[in-house]
Amino acid sequence: MVNSDIREQLRPFFEPRAVAIIGATNKKGKVGNVIFENFKRNKEKGIFKGNIYPVNPKLDEIDGYKVYHDVSELPDDTDLAVIAIPAPAVPETMKKIAEKGIKAVIIITGGFGELGEEGKRMEQEILEIARANGIRVIGPNCVGVYAPDTGVDTVFLPEEKMDRPKSGPIAFISQSGAFAAAMLDWAAMAGIGIGKMVSYGNKIDVDDADLMEYFAQDDEIKVMTFYIEGVKDGRKFMETAKRVTKIKPIIALKSGRTEYGAKAASSHTGSLAGQDVIYDAVFKQTGIIRAEDFEHMFDLAKAFAKCKLPKGDRIGIITDGGGAGVMASDAVAKFGLKLAELSEETIKFLKERFPPHAVVGNPTDVVGDTDAERYRLALEAFIKDPNVDAILLIVLFQVPLLDEKEVIDIITDYAKKSDKPIVVVSMGGYKTDKYAKMLEERGIPVYPTPERGVRALAGLVRYAKYVRGNGE
Amino acid sequence: MVNSDIREQLRPFFEPRAVAIIGATNKKGKVGNVIFENFKRNKEKGIFKGNIYPVNPKLDEIDGYKVYHDVSELPDDTDLAVIAIPAPAVPETMKKIAEKGIKAVIIITGGFGELGEEGKRMEQEILEIARANGIRVIGPNCVGVYAPDTGVDTVFLPEEKMDRPKSGPIAFISQSGAFAAAMLDWAAMAGIGIGKMVSYGNKIDVDDADLMEYFAQDDEIKVMTFYIEGVKDGRKFMETAKRVTKIKPIIALKSGRTEYGAKAASSHTGSLAGQDVIYDAVFKQTGIIRAEDFEHMFDLAKAFAKCKLPKGDRIGIITDGGGAGVMASDAVAKFGLKLAELSEETIKFLKERFPPHAVVGNPTDVVGDTDAERYRLALEAFIKDPNVDAILLIVLFQVPLLDEKEVIDIITDYAKKSDKPIVVVSMGGYKTDKYAKMLEERGIPVYPTPERGVRALAGLVRYAKYVRGNGE
Numbered sequence: 001m002v003n004s005d006i007r008e009q010l011r012p013f014f015e016p017r018a019v020a021i022i023g024a025t026n027k028k029g030k031v032g033n034v035i036f037e038n039f040k041r042n043k044e045k046g047i048f049k050g051n052i053y054p055v056n057p058k059l060d061e062i063d064g065y066k067v068y069h070d071v072s073e074l075p076d077d078t079d080l081a082v083i084a085i086p087a088p089a090v091p092e093t094m095k096k097i098a099e100k101g102i103k104a105v106i107i108i109t110g111g112f113g114e115l116g117e118e119g120k121r122m123e124q125e126i127l128e129i130a131r132a133n134g135i136r137v138i139g140p141n142c143v144g145v146y147a148p149d150t151g152v153d154t155v156f157l158p159e160e161k162m163d164r165p166k167s168g169p170i171a172f173i174s175q176s177g178a179f180a181a182a183m184l185d186w187a188a189m190a191g192i193g194i195g196k197m198v199s200y201g202n203k204i205d206v207d208d209a210d211l212m213e214y215f216a217q218d219d220e221i222k223v224m225t226f227y228i229e230g231v232k233d234g235r236k237f238m239e240t241a242k243r244v245t246k247i248k249p250i251i252a253l254k255s256g257r258t259e260y261g262a263k264a265a266s267s268h269t270g271s272l273a274g275q276d277v278i279y280d281a282v283f284k285q286t287g288i289i290r291a292e293d294f295e296h297m298f299d300l301a302k303a304f305a306k307c308k309l310p311k312g313d314r315i316g317i318i319t320d321g322g323g324a325g326v327m328a329s330d331a332v333a334k335f336g337l338k339l340a341e342l343s344e345e346t347i348k349f350l351k352e353r354f355p356p357h358a359v360v361g362n363p364t365d366v367v368g369d370t371d372a373e374r375y376r377l378a379l380e381a382f383i384k385d386p387n388v389d390a391i392l393l394i395v396l397f398q399v400p401l402l403d404e405k406e407v408i409d410i411i412t413d414y415a416k417k418s419d420k421p422i423v424v425v426s427m428g429g430y431k432t433d434k435y436a437k438m439l440e441e442r443g444i445p446v447y448p449t450p451e452r453g454v455r456a457l458a459g460l461v462r463y464a465k466y467v468r469g470n471g472e
Numbered sequence: 473m474v475n476s477d478i479r480e481q482l483r484p485f486f487e488p489r490a491v492a493i494i495g496a497t498n499k500k501g502k503v504g505n506v507i508f509e510n511f512k513r514n515k516e517k518g519i520f521k522g523n524i525y526p527v528n529p530k531l532d533e534i535d536g537y538k539v540y541h542d543v544s545e546l547p548d549d550t551d552l553a554v555i556a557i558p559a560p561a562v563p564e565t566m567k568k569i570a571e572k573g574i575k576a577v578i579i580i581t582g583g584f585g586e587l588g589e590e591g592k593r594m595e596q597e598i599l600e601i602a603r604a605n606g607i608r609v610i611g612p613n614c615v616g617v618y619a620p621d622t623g624v625d626t627v628f629l630p631e632e633k634m635d636r637p638k639s640g641p642i643a644f645i646s647q648s649g650a651f652a653a654a655m656l657d658w659a660a661m662a663g664i665g666i667g668k669m670v671s672y673g674n675k676i677d678v679d680d681a682d683l684m685e686y687f688a689q690d691d692e693i694k695v696m697t698f699y700i701e702g703v704k705d706g707r708k709f710m711e712t713a714k715r716v717t718k719i720k721p722i723i724a725l726k727s728g729r730t731e732y733g734a735k736a737a738s739s740h741t742g743s744l745a746g747q748d749v750i751y752d753a754v755f756k757q758t759g760i761i762r763a764e765d766f767e768h769m770f771d772l773a774k775a776f777a778k779c780k781l782p783k784g785d786r787i788g789i790i791t792d793g794g795g796a797g798v799m800a801s802d803a804v805a806k807f808g809l810k811l812a813e814l815s816e817e818t819i820k821f822l823k824e825r826f827p828p829h830a831v832v833g834n835p836t837d838v839v840g841d842t843d844a845e846r847y848r849l850a851l852e853a854f855i856k857d858p859n860v861d862a863i864l865l866i867v868l869f870q871v872p873l874l875d876e877k878e879v880i881d882i883i884t885d886y887a888k889k890s891d892k893p894i895v896v897v898s899m900g901g902y903k904t905d906k907y908a909k910m911l912e913e914r915g916i917p918v919y920p921t922p923e924r925g926v927r928a929l930a931g932l933v934r935y936a937k938y939v940r941g942n943g944e
Binding site: 029034110111114115156157158160161162163174175176177178179181182183185186187188189190227229255256257258259260261263264265267268292293294295320321322323324325326327328329330332333334339356357359361363365368396397398399400427428429430431432433448449451 | 632647730736901
């Protein structure tokens, strides 16, 4: 079912034995310096385990590393080349790379197809060399690869400018480099773990379909997220996506949806955005989940990374704030889900144990004077209830009698032992944020609004239905 | 045009000469203690300038404050009573308050109409006493008032549980108490200034229309935000809103939109949510801007608080990331705005000054190697261009050559001297967040996604059109 050649072809991008940095320099802030520093720092931390070979005809040494004057001089274990030299010099360098037998190349350099005919001609020349020699190319005009587990980091924005996220089971693939960088920075703050990021820019060779195929076989990755402006080989994309979505969920954010956006996309990456209805149809047919914006994309990714898949679409809501329960109920309707009709056993169980001013039903409102025990009782009942497929748990940690750590322990415990997905909504500020982060570290996805929590559940429900073969 | 009686009637809620806290106690964490502590802390800080009179028959002193045993003993300057004693004792206390001549009462206590017939009867009794004696009542079953400039704070969640936002030109009115508390906490983190918050709970007396009327005349308030589950006196609401929206923008988040949500709202505040289409029509007729969720509500409020109103709907986009520009262009179409067609002068001006790889157009992409000067040039041109009504400025601060402080100075400078609204989009993490906060402190609204920035501009455009009398 899967193409296992791709696994071997793309492996050096993520786990190189030795990386050549062509255009490495000691001038701080320059692309060739930041990339070198990234590898060096990760090597010193013991994360990057390969060798690092700077290439620059004018230097003999950078920071204690021997500099090679030419690609031809590189040691034989070099299996990845990262190119950060001016565009006109790239085709010649590609020839040397081919002679040397290096099979994986990331071309960071911009100034190719996006600038016009001469750039396109150079891209064609590079591609011909690559095809003739079995070389796979990421780029040009890209930020390349970020793989925190193996220490590969060609993101040429220094750490002073941009944080790096921790590792996790999400793969993130972005056509736009600046967007990729902003998202990595954002993910670091949001506590979202990115196992592998690839930004392919002009994608003359390695494309979305190749990366889907690779990540489908990558045990570290549970869910893939794509930011796409345009797809070149539609048939390959569809054929691959159809197979891969049965194995792992794929979420796509496709911009250029409107006439205005399509025109802007064409100026940006030269992508023909195409009619949006066609993309919509393609995503539906192939089981790709379409995200409305980047918050939606990562909201979904977080749910897939952390949750079990629900058996149906009947949502149970537990809250300690009535207003938030109303908003969540609205969202259940808006996103095409059902509010579960609680079983008589659940109603009876809770009514016997709750004070009269708590509201037993769906939503169940444990109300503002709740303690952690009421949450435990509600979770216990909802998990046992055969009419509930998934649980949205709203915790306003601000309420005075709630022991935050106790309720976090309870939620973690039930999420582990239950087969049903549980997502938490926590609205608040710095103090509640701390508790939200604690929950996330224990594997529970947390959302800042009821709408976003329900929308994430809707993604799980839809994908679960697709995988079970009940269609879109 | 406005009812100025209401100004005098409601003034003691926000600027009391002396507050009686009925049910004040020294038991930490209890409602009557937290409220007392709030006033005491604000008095010590010099923010609350009135007198504080704790009332409790069983105590003689709390923290050095003399405790009054009965309402009848209170000094004559008492003009606000905050009630935090069990529900059954409230009607009797109201009689004493009437005798004492106090004209403003906040009833924090719950256990009234929301619990059934006996509670409704008590509410009726309280209301009759109030009406007969010219007393205005906020509550019962509410968190009351938060007014940071004058130090009124009846929010009974202690500071350890919940942060308080700084002051600012936004009034926030919430039917739900827990939601109000969560939002204050959130606003504190988001850096959103709330000048006055009122959470009225069961609203037996002071209602949305009264508060609209009051805030219309309050010079500290520029924009009002309402979280509403249901409106009781529809005619009064409409008549007031119609007048007030011509003076200041009103943004409403109305939940219970769907059948599921309406049912949940009825269990929560006993509100008859009513058919959502009716609310939609009412909001449109009265010029109230409807928010989709709380992020939308405060995104809009921030724009109104900080921006000038645009003269039309033609948006100019400046970006240093092409992908983000595409997303913003899509959002312009999605939210019913127009992408401005730049004048020939603008195109010429920028083409002469920009490097060839920058994209002059709408969006104008200053690209990833931008410095602050390119932003200055683009702003200069867009502000002069008669075809541009409002500007969306996307700044990915991560790009390597951009001096963050310099670009912040430039944006602040142009926002001040221009008549056009300028909103900024900054995507990123902790580092860029710091720059976003700097911009906000200087009066520029900043949004975390292109969609949310454009959506905020759409709110400004729509309200500007309404005020000019060109209808909805």
